[in-house]
Amino acid sequence: MSDIDPSLEGPPWDEDAPEAEAEERDPNTDDMFGAPPVAPEPAKEVALAEAAVAPAKAPPTAEPAEADGEAYTVLARKYRPRTFEDLIGQEAMVRTLTNAFATGRIAHAFMLTGVRGVGKTTTARLLARALNNETDLIDRPSLELTAHGRHDAAIMAGQHMDVMEMDAASHTGVNDIRDILESVRYAPVEARYKVYVLDEVHMLSTQAFNALLKTLEEPPPHAKFIFATTEIRKVPVTILSRCQRFDLRRVEPEILVEHLDRVAGREGMKIDQEALALIARAAEGSVRDGLSLLDQALVQAERGETVKAETVRDMLGLADRTQTIALFEAVMAGRTPEALELFRTLYGYGADPVQVTNDLLEHCHAASVAKMLGPNATRLPNDQAQKLAALGAVISAGTLSRVWQMLLKALDEVRRAPNPADAVEMAIVRLAYAADLPGPEEALKALRDGEPFGGGPASRGPSGGGGGGGASAQLAARPVAAPAMPDPQSFEQVVALIGEKREVGLQMDVERFVRPVAFKPGAITYESVDGAPIDLARKLSSRLKEWTGRTWLIAANGQGGGETMIEVDRRKRATERAEVEADPFVKAIMEAFPGAKLGEIRTIAAPVELPAIPDEAGADDED
Incomplete structure (x- = not known):
């Protein structure tokens, strides 16, 4: 049997091929041999056209699905500072840099140190932008950064050819530093300075630090170095002595709470101040950690609802x-x-x-x-x-x-x-x-x-x-009789006894919510102030019985009680302040300094009179 089918003697594109021969071909092999498809009938053509168009149409839910699947930018990146004014809690560093750039006394190497999340890498990029600041109005190193700088977008994205960022944690060897030293000799391509940013510089090996020393001591005028580290003690002193060092401080909780509150407002979310305080406390001065925790907290509630402190506490695993x-x-x-x-x-x-x-x-x-x-x-x-x-x-x-x-x-x-x-x-x-x-x-x-x-x-x-x-x-074995504690003879002595026993919570509740009506040893009747704990009378009775050894009857059903201890203290303070303000000498001072306010009033202890020391020299003369 021949391998050549007699029906395929001519090429498939031969126009002279007999019609009967084309009809005898297997329709399933037409496309394999390159034959043109058979023209469909009109009705079938319409159906095929509809079938071909139908898969191309996106389903109704396709477009919303793409919208929902857009990449979400976390708050720590979305609200990364764009200018030096956006840096929170680093006023000392910004002030020093502002003066240095204004006077032209710009160091050739900077060392940024601080805990994680305080803005070391962000500050390094801002410094790189400031060194290469170039706009229609500015053509010199300046901290007045704008959104329309020529090099700003590329530098902040880490894509500028004259600003080299290197993670020293993954490039610790001397060969990586050698690449920098070889390229530092050449002038910048576009920018004013070639800036080398080395993050986690303490991870460099000893050989890499030694290779960097000579260039860092005498760098070319067109090169600037910016180092960032969380372990400043691991950086050799020879490197530190050649850098201008900036210690980025932990952000104070009050400042961080205000920043997180502003961010939550811009995101259209509501969160309790106590919840923000919990997040700021957990962040430990790190802005990035605070924003990351805020990002996690904001999804705990639906849009329009307020994120409660209890929710954040559960999220952080904190106790009340x-x-x-x-x-x-x-x-x-x-x-x-x-x-x-x-x-x-x-x-x-x-x-x-x-x-x-x-x-x-x-x-x-x-x-x-x-x-x-x-x-x-x-x-x-x-x-x-x-x-x-x-x-x-x-x-x-x-x-x-x-x-x-x-x-x-x-x-x-x-x-x-x-x-x-x-x-x-x-x-x-x-x-x-x-x-x-x-x-x-x-x-x-x-x-x-x-x-x-x-x-x-x-x-x-x-x-x-x-x-x-x-x-x-051994001392306990001695037959020493414990002295019996005398019963308090007044309500003030009861409060003092509570303080001596270190029952601070009970003492504050008694001072704040108890208005004494009647008192005698073993019985107290008082009027309760709104907000008093329900078990205050029971707890006070139990503690007094434990301390004095006798039963105390505490009744909270009295009316027309006197002032609470806190109200008495406030009245005494107000009277004392009024007496001080009425003093002629104080009045004269307040009139001499308009706008002055009387602050805290303190009672200075009387000076201690020391006994006279006899004059030894005089005694010798008399002898």
């Missing part, structure tokens, strides 16, 4: 700050069962044990700072700052210092423990036991005098939840 302050108060008061129950409640709501320990560390720090500088130094909301300030006022600095050290050790244990929650509970037991223990000086004095140690869970009975050892156990 009010609850952790209550936990800190219970720990410092030595109420171990209550402290454990509070922690288990927080843990049940999803609080991270490591974060709870960090919060306790922050509360200890805030109480210490408030003790020295006042509540405003804590940078916390007013009610929280007042609680921690009151707690710091009744706890010695030595105790707060010991608690800080114990919490630091507890934090390390919680991070390494197989079950972090168990580690936190053991730390709470240890802290509650040691909160009231005397310091080394008091312990030595008690040992010397044969006195029992004051405070501590051992003296509080079973509620302390702990046992002693060592010297405290």
Whole structure:
């Protein structure tokens, strides 16, 4: 059998081929051999045309789907600063650069250092733009950046041929630096300067730093170097001495909250101020981290709805700050069962044990700072700052210092423990036991005098939840009768007793919401102010019974009570201020300085009179 089909003797494009021969061909092989398609019938042609057009038409949902699938620009990139004025929290650096560019004293190398997210890479690009600033009105290095600069778009996009950006973390070798050194000899192609931006410069090897030294010391006039690093200590001193260094500061929480609020407003979203404060606190001074967290928070609510603080707290895995302050108060008061129950409640709501320990560390720090500088130094909301300030006022600095050290050790244990929650509970037991223990000086004095140690869970009975050892156990074995605490004889003494027992929350509630009507030892009747806790009477009665050993009847059904302790304090302050303002000397000063305001009024302690020191020389003369 021949391999050649007798029906295919002529080429398919032969016009003289018989018609019968074309009809005998297999219709499925026409296209394979290049034969022209058979003309369809008119009706079939219309149908094929419709079939050919139908797939080409996009479905009704295709265009919206493409719109929804457009690439979303995250807030950290969308709101990246475009000018030096947009840099928040870096006023000192901007002021220095402005003066340097104005006087023409521009360094040949800059070193930008700071934590992640404060704007090192952004500042480097802005510097590159400022060095090559060129517009219709500006043709010199200038920090007056506009959106119509000749080189701005390419530099900000990282695509300018005269601005080389290199990540030193992935180009650590000397060969990468050698490429820079070879190209630095040549003049720029378009821009005024060739700018070399090296990010994470501390990652360079020792050989790469050594190769860079000579060029960095004597660079060509057309070359500028900008380095950025988060680990300034790892950069050799020989490199640092050849650079103008700028330390980009962490952005203060207040400034970051305002910035995040503006960004949320531009995005058409609403978010609580407390939620913004939580985000700023979690960002730890990093603008980029703050914007990333804000990006995550804004999707927690529908458009038009307000993002609540509780939602952000759950998103960040944070515990309620009010609850952790209550936990800190219970720990410092030595109420171990209550402290454990509070922690288990927080843990049940999803609080991270490591974060709870960090919060306790922050509360200890805030109480210490408030003790020295006042509540405003804590940078916390007013009610929280007042609680921690009151707690710091009744706890010695030595105790707060010991608690800080114990919490630091507890934090390390919680991070390494197989079950972090168990580690936190053991730390709470240890802290509650040691909160009231005397310091080394008091312990030595008690040992010397044969006195029992004051405070501590051992003296509080079973509620302390702990046992002693060592010297405290020896002293406890001595038959020393504990002195009975006298009953408070006035409402003011009740408040003072609460303060001595470090019940800061209870003390603030009593001072704020209790208007005493009648008082006698063992019974208090008061009028409750709106907003008072429901269990205030029960808690006050329970604490007084625990401290005095007798039952107290606390009734909150009185009417016509007097002023609360806070109202009394405010009235005294107002009277004192009025007396000071009425003083003739103060009036004369206020009139001499128009617009002056009377600030805080403080009572200066009376000077201490030292005893006279006898004149030894005079005594010798008399002899």
